[in-house]
Amino acid sequence: MPYLGRSPGSGVRTRFIYAATAGQTSFSGNDSNSVSLAYEDTLYMDVYQNGVLLKPVTDYAATTGTSVVLVTGATTDDVVEMIVYDTFAVADTVSAKDGGTFSGNVAMGGTLNVTGAFTSPGIDDNADAVAITIDSSERVGIGATSPSELLDVYSGSTNARIQVQTNNSSSVPAIEFRNTAAGSQIGMPANVNAMTFTTADNERMRIDSSGRVTMPSQPAFQAVPASNQNNIATGTDVTIIFGTERFDVGSNFASNTFTAPVTGKYYLDVQLRVEQIDTAANFYQLKIQTTNHTYVMTLDPNFSADMLYGPMSISIVADMDANDTTLVKLHQSGGTAQSDIDDESYFSGYLLG
Numbered sequence: 001m002p003y004l005g006r007s008p009g010s011g012v013r014t015r016f017i018y019a020a021t022a023g024q025t026s027f028s029g030n031d032s033n034s035v036s037l038a039y040e041d042t043l044y045m046d047v048y049q050n051g052v053l054l055k056p057v058t059d060y061a062a063t064t065g066t067s068v069v070l071v072t073g074a075t076t077d078d079v080v081e082m083i084v085y086d087t088f089a090v091a092d093t094v095s096a097k098d099g100g101t102f103s104g105n106v107a108m109g110g111t112l113n114v115t116g117a118f119t120s121p122g123i124d125d126n127a128d129a130v131a132i133t134i135d136s137s138e139r140v141g142i143g144a145t146s147p148s149e150l151l152d153v154y155s156g157s158t159n160a161r162i163q164v165q166t167n168n169s170s171s172v173p174a175i176e177f178r179n180t181a182a183g184s185q186i187g188m189p190a191n192v193n194a195m196t197f198t199t200a201d202n203e204r205m206r207i208d209s210s211g212r213v214t215m216p217s218q219p220a221f222q223a224v225p226a227s228n229q230n231n232i233a234t235g236t237d238v239t240i241i242f243g244t245e246r247f248d249v250g251s252n253f254a255s256n257t258f259t260a261p262v263t264g265k266y267y268l269d270v271q272l273r274v275e276q277i278d279t280a281a282n283f284y285q286l287k288i289q290t291t292n293h294t295y296v297m298t299l300d301p302n303f304s305a306d307m308l309y310g311p312m313s314i315s316i317v318a319d320m321d322a323n324d325t326t327l328v329k330l331h332q333s334g335g336t337a338q339s340d341i342d343d344e345s346y347f348s349g350y351l352l353g
Helices: none
Strands: 013-019 026-028 045-049 067-070 079-085 118-120 132-134 140-142 151-155 160-166 173-179 194-199 202-208 220-224 237-239 244-249 257-259 264-277 283-290 294-299 307-320 325-333 346-351
Touching: 067 079, 264 283, 264 325, 283 307, 294 307, 307 325
Parallel strands: 140 151
Antiparallel strands: 013 079, 026 067, 045 079, 118 132, 132 140, 151 160, 160 173, 194 202, 220 244, 220 346, 237 325, 257 325, 264 307, 264 346, 283 294, 283 325
8 A cells, every 4th residue: 555655664653762871952863762753744753752742943943854852951861752743744645435536547557357247428529428337237338328249339429330149049249230310120220321340351242222242252263265166076074174263252163173262152153065976876974073072964966967066055053162172074975086165165153151
């Protein structure tokens, strides 16, 4: 506990005892106990001679703060005693019992423990009375003196509110944006043009004022053949070569192969323009081959004559794990190796979620 005045080791009352010599009038320095005489105010000092209380000015002078001078010299072995009380003033303090107000800055070098609610009437440079409150249930309110959720940010002027709340049935945290003037709703107030979500300081999703959602970093690709792939071999699965990327968000397509960057559901779509379809072939099979499964579309070329060209397509939703791969293959069973893959074909896909 800090003290004003002398340190606790000296106490608030100090006693100085001197054994006088014949005719001695001035007493200073170390007393018989080697304690050096010092005082702040003579109003808080008593001087005794042989146990008799002396009268200031009439019997002695004390003006220097370090000495006492008797008007009449002492007799040998007289005991001259000074009792000095520390002087201090208690002012500009806040009561530990009754509380009060600090009007200036308060710095804490250790931990501040608050057992009741914490409220600050102004938390910004403008001191515009935006309040922050932490109540006994550990709910934090900004602009809300009685927060109703874990975090309750409220602006009374616009009725806009942001709340971080807890689902009572499963204790799952949730964030709710609502406009109380228009009734409870999830979403941003009407005067907010867009809502964005970012990670690593990059925008990942945007909801605009019309409710349109864009995800600029969502994995997606489209690739086309750089040129025709002619005379497809028969009796085997032939990988379709997509040598030109039209777009590849996330750089997950390379060497005719799409590699899933994360586990999820992926929409995959293949459209082939196959020329010189051989009517003598038993069948054609267009395949999307993933690590976990192969999806097949079969064409029976039961025509009266070879087709100059014909479309083959397949669209699926594939369940893929991170780092799973997918290729497009074409299998011609029987017939002549005369079919070509036209460069108007394409392979595309994107992550659904």
